[in-house]
Amino acid sequence: MTRYLIRRLLIAVPSLLGISLVLYVILALAPGDPFSALASNPSIPPAVAEALRRKFGLDDPIMLRYWHWLIAMLHGDWGYSFDSRVDVDVLIMQRLPTTLYIIGSSQILALLVALPVGIYAALRPYSLFDQIASTFAFIGFSLPTFFTGLVLILIFSIQLHWLPFVYRTNITATGWAGVWAHIAQAIMPVLVLGLFQGGSWTRFVRASVLDVVHLDYVTTARSKGLAERTVVGRHIVRTALIPVVTVVALQLPFVFGGAIVTEQIFRVPGIGSLLISAILANDTPVIMAITFVFACLVILFNLIADILYGWLDPRISYR
Amino acid sequence: MNEQQLRDLIEDVRAGTRTRREFINRMIALGLTAPLASAMLLQSGVAMAAAPYEYKPTKRGGGGPVHVLWWEAPTLLNPHFAVGTKDQDASRIFYEPLANWDADGNLIPVLAAEIPTINNGGLSEDGKSVTWKLKKGVTWHDGKPFTADDCVFTWEYASDPATATYDIATYQAVKVSKLDDYTIKLAFAKPTPYWADAFVGVRGMIIPKHLFEQYKGGNSRQAPANLAPVGTGPFMYVQFRPGDLVRAKINPNYHEENHPYFDSIEMKGGGDAVSAARAVMQTGEYDYAWNLQVENRILQLLQKAGKGQLKFLYGGDIEHIQLNNTDPWKTVDDQRSSIKTTHPFLTDPAVRQALNVLVNRQAIHQYIYGPAGLATANFVNNPKRYVSKDTSFEFNIATAIKLLEDAGWKPGPDGVREKNGVKLHMTYATSVNAPRQQTQEIVKQACQKAGISVDLKAILASVFFSSDVANPDTYTKFYNDIQMYTTTMTQPDPQLFLAQFVSWEIAQKENKWAGLNITRWRNAEYDALYKAAESELDTVKRAALFIKMNDLVIKNVVVIPVVYRPDVAAAINGLNTRLSGWDSQMAYLKDWYRET
Numbered sequence: 001m002t003r004y005l006i007r008r009l010l011i012a013v014p015s016l017l018g019i020s021l022v023l024y025v026i027l028a029l030a031p032g033d034p035f036s037a038l039a040s041n042p043s044i045p046p047a048v049a050e051a052l053r054r055k056f057g058l059d060d061p062i063m064l065r066y067w068h069w070l071i072a073m074l075h076g077d078w079g080y081s082f083d084s085r086v087d088v089d090v091l092i093m094q095r096l097p098t099t100l101y102i103i104g105s106s107q108i109l110a111l112l113v114a115l116p117v118g119i120y121a122a123l124r125p126y127s128l129f130d131q132i133a134s135t136f137a138f139i140g141f142s143l144p145t146f147f148t149g150l151v152l153i154l155i156f157s158i159q160l161h162w163l164p165f166v167y168r169t170n171i172t173a174t175g176w177a178g179v180w181a182h183i184a185q186a187i188m189p190v191l192v193l194g195l196f197q198g199g200s201w202t203r204f205v206r207a208s209v210l211d212v213v214h215l216d217y218v219t220t221a222r223s224k225g226l227a228e229r230t231v232v233g234r235h236i237v238r239t240a241l242i243p244v245v246t247v248v249a250l251q252l253p254f255v256f257g258g259a260i261v262t263e264q265i266f267r268v269p270g271i272g273s274l275l276i277s278a279i280l281a282n283d284t285p286v287i288m289a290i291t292f293v294f295a296c297l298v299i300l301f302n303l304i305a306d307i308l309y310g311w312l313d314p315r316i317s318y319r
Numbered sequence: 320m321n322e323q324q325l326r327d328l329i330e331d332v333r334a335g336t337r338t339r340r341e342f343i344n345r346m347i348a349l350g351l352t353a354p355l356a357s358a359m360l361l362q363s364g365v366a367m368a369a370a371p372y373e374y375k376p377t378k379r380g381g382g383g384p385v386h387v388l389w390w391e392a393p394t395l396l397n398p399h400f401a402v403g404t405k406d407q408d409a410s411r412i413f414y415e416p417l418a419n420w421d422a423d424g425n426l427i428p429v430l431a432a433e434i435p436t437i438n439n440g441g442l443s444e445d446g447k448s449v450t451w452k453l454k455k456g457v458t459w460h461d462g463k464p465f466t467a468d469d470c471v472f473t474w475e476y477a478s479d480p481a482t483a484t485y486d487i488a489t490y491q492a493v494k495v496s497k498l499d500d501y502t503i504k505l506a507f508a509k510p511t512p513y514w515a516d517a518f519v520g521v522r523g524m525i526i527p528k529h530l531f532e533q534y535k536g537g538n539s540r541q542a543p544a545n546l547a548p549v550g551t552g553p554f555m556y557v558q559f560r561p562g563d564l565v566r567a568k569i570n571p572n573y574h575e576e577n578h579p580y581f582d583s584i585e586m587k588g589g590g591d592a593v594s595a596a597r598a599v600m601q602t603g604e605y606d607y608a609w610n611l612q613v614e615n616r617i618l619q620l621l622q623k624a625g626k627g628q629l630k631f632l633y634g635g636d637i638e639h640i641q642l643n644n645t646d647p648w649k650t651v652d653d654q655r656s657s658i659k660t661t662h663p664f665l666t667d668p669a670v671r672q673a674l675n676v677l678v679n680r681q682a683i684h685q686y687i688y689g690p691a692g693l694a695t696a697n698f699v700n701n702p703k704r705y706v707s708k709d710t711s712f713e714f715n716i717a718t719a720i721k722l723l724e725d726a727g728w729k730p731g732p733d734g735v736r737e738k739n740g741v742k743l744h745m746t747y748a749t750s751v752n753a754p755r756q757q758t759q760e761i762v763k764q765a766c767q768k769a770g771i772s773v774d775l776k777a778i779l780a781s782v783f784f785s786s787d788v789a790n791p792d793t794y795t796k797f798y799n800d801i802q803m804y805t806t807t808m809t810q811p812d813p814q815l816f817l818a819q820f821v822s823w824e825i826a827q828k829e830n831k832w833a834g835l836n837i838t839r840w841r842n843a844e845y846d847a848l849y850k851a852a853e854s855e856l857d858t859v860k861r862a863a864l865f866i867k868m869n870d871l872v873i874k875n876v877v878v879i880p881v882v883y884r885p886d887v888a889a890a891i892n893g894l895n896t897r898l899s900g901w902d903s904q905m906a907y908l909k910d911w912y913r914e915t
Binding site: 049085264 | 388394395481484487537546585587601605833
């Protein structure tokens with residue numbers, strides 16, 4: 001097991017290097033530059049943009065810049081944003097709590113919906129409940145989040161005036177009012193993301209459980225006279241969850257990555273909105289840091305998913 | 320109108336037979352900008368009108384919080400690094416200049432005790448120096464006194480190339496010296512008619528010497544005050560999250576009595592313009608939203624919800640079509656649109672005049688921009704003498720056809736006009752933006768009726784407006800026959816604005832396409848007028864020069880002005896916002912209050 005872990009981690013190093021190189025080169029070759037606002041303003045002499053380019057090291061060859069970036073990253077220096085001149089790790093840490101809160105809650109909501117609904121629907125396939133659940137799941141993941149987001153705003157903010165549609169990070173109210181303010185502003189973004197995710201996961205859980213439900217060992221368990229609860233809980237769900245775990249684990253890095261569209265609609269200051277504004281401003285160090293951390297997380301969660309398999313299915317061994 | 324008539328008009332104002340407003344309106348009708356007109360009065364010793372804005376609160380504070388929404392979020396709070404308006408506006412909450420521009424283009428003292436004039440000895444007769452007297456008793460948010468040293472330091476800081484400030488040109492143009500603790504002198508190398516640039520308005524915000532002294536030059540990025548500003552302004556720093564939020568609380572020692580009214584301000588960033596307008600005018604979650612470049616139809620709809628109103632701030636921004644004087648399809652010296660080439664048909668005056676009457680400005684104003692884009696015949700102003708000649712602001716396809724026919728452009732078998740084997744076929748580029756694509760369609764249809772075939776091109780704004788030397792689609796390369804965008808007038812003086820047509824500013828490979836003259840138009844008369852205006856100290860003569868320059872541009876159809884565009888904002892009902900199109904929208908935040 002330890003050897004397996006070490007081997008996997010060693011394999012991860014070249015993949016990460018490759019990913020970072022590709023990311024860096026693509027960003028460097030992409031059109032646009034962080035100082036276009038300077039260049040298109042007639043009252044700013046071109047020398048200013050040139051001085052800044054020199055200062056930020058943008059005139060060096062790409063490979064040299066990549067090398068500098070890599071060395072700094074290995075020392076824990078993520079660089080600083082060209083746009084706000086703030087260190088990138090500070091920017092990311094400012095956004096992380098909000099992202100974890102909103103996206104994390106939405107993923108939990110998605111699981112809370114998907115697991116019971118998916119399992120129940122699979123145990124009674126083609127029943128009325130299954131039909132309704134499938135229809136809603138289908139609608140849920142078919143509608144794009146920008147659409148459901150706008151519909152929710154239209155209903156709850158504009159028509160009913162129940163919920164705010166601008167997310168605030170500086171809620172000053174204390175006590176229950178403060179708690180409610182935090183919850184109220186999170187309801188719509190969490191619903192939008194959670195139901196979207198929940199929809200596709202429900203379909204997945206249902207299919208996975210349905211595959212297992214008719215296997216012989218389930219019939220054996222039933223004929224042994226085991227309680228239905230035990231049959232479902234220990235024999236069906238545990239086996240059926242293996243593919244679900246992969247899907248969920250691979251989804252978890254997105255909790256960090258944020259939800260670009262939804263964050264934009266509700267003005268949630270998360271990582272996603274940081275990424276999109278960095279892209280629009282050609283703020284390479286920020287884009288690089290976010291995408292690279294994201295790549296690391298994807299690789300890490302892949303590994304975690306593989307390890308979880310072993311726990312869920314003792315037949316899998318690691319060598 | 321000649322110089323003598325202008326002088327008579329000024330005398331009328333002085334004598335009181337004509338109001339100041341009448342004079343300014345008359346000048347605007349003549350094509351002068353409001354700031355220029357009032358500068359003419361100012362220099363001639365006619366006192367400024369009292370600001371029409373009425374500030375009712377009788378004590379400082381007590382107004383609660385004010386929430387403003389900047390959908391492009393501020394990312395830095397150092398005013399001298401603030402390239403974008405979002406950052407300039409956010410910085411203006413904390414920092415102040417010596418004087419603000421008001422909506423009519425007058426200077427209003429803020430940290431200055433008075434505005435320099437020739438009469439009070441602030442302006443020298445030779446136009447080479449300006450003396451500012453500073454307001455006494457002003458303190459920084461940390462309690463240290465504000466003195467001439469801070470002004471001199473701000474100049475040193477901003478003019479140091481190693482600091483890399485965006486307003487370096489403004490501060491390199493002057494030498495600043497301290498006369499005493501509350502007087503500074505600005506010296507110019509040559510006579511400078513437009514002296515109110517350094518220490519004034521957006522570029523004029525003064526920073527405290529005691530906090531930035533250590534961070535001048537190469538290490539300017541490390542200054543803690545870049546993220547936690549300490550200024551003299553009406554509000555003091557509380558919290559800043561780049562790209563999301565700026566928070567500030569009332570400055571209890573603000574230097575203006577009974578100001579400000581609000582106890583705190585929160586500037587929220589992010590999102591998009593439409594929902595920002597909605598958050599003010601439809602749900603009332605926010606008090607003020609900035610820069611609402613949204614389709615007029617949607618804005619009018621949101622305004623009907625009745626919670627807020629639209630505000631228009633008139634500056635000098637103009638949406639216009641540029642005609643290429645060089646050949647965008649021939650490569651010379653590794654570049655297209657080289658000044659060594661001439662355009663095959665756009666250099667024909669008849670074609671230019673025809674295009675000028677094929678742009679239906681009235682329809683574009685009425686159906687696309689509404690009050691956020693007013694039809695105009697001028698680049699800077701409105702010269703009546705232009706209207707009397709054949710190139711008027713009217714839209715007339717028949718006139719266009721006649722012009723082309725007379726010049727020998729005959730329809731070919733495919734309906735497209737041609738002459739000597741040259742076809743009237745052109746590409747028309749602009750950035751991706753709904754109103755621009757609609758305008759393109761309107762112009763294209765008119766052109767087709769006149770026998771000019773048009774290929775429309777819409778380029779992503781991030782590419783079109785980039786300075787990327789390697790990209791062929793940037794607006795400065797102008798590898799198209801005609802193109803359209805908005806030129807912003809960043810200061811209330813047309814000199815720099817009109818540098819877009821001088822021959823030594825032509826954008827070419829040699830200057831990495833950083834020249835201001837995009838149309839590559841060359842005209843000796845224009846160049847001479849521009850040079851004359853640069854050193855003309857008499858504001859009346861200078862105004863006459865600017866009018867002539869505009870006329871040359873319009874008469875030669877160097878560009879076709881489409882609509883004149885004010886900034887659009889929204890304010891919740893009851894919020895009194897003092898605003899100026901010539902300054903930051905936060906410039907008069909100290910004067911904002913809520914009607915109770």
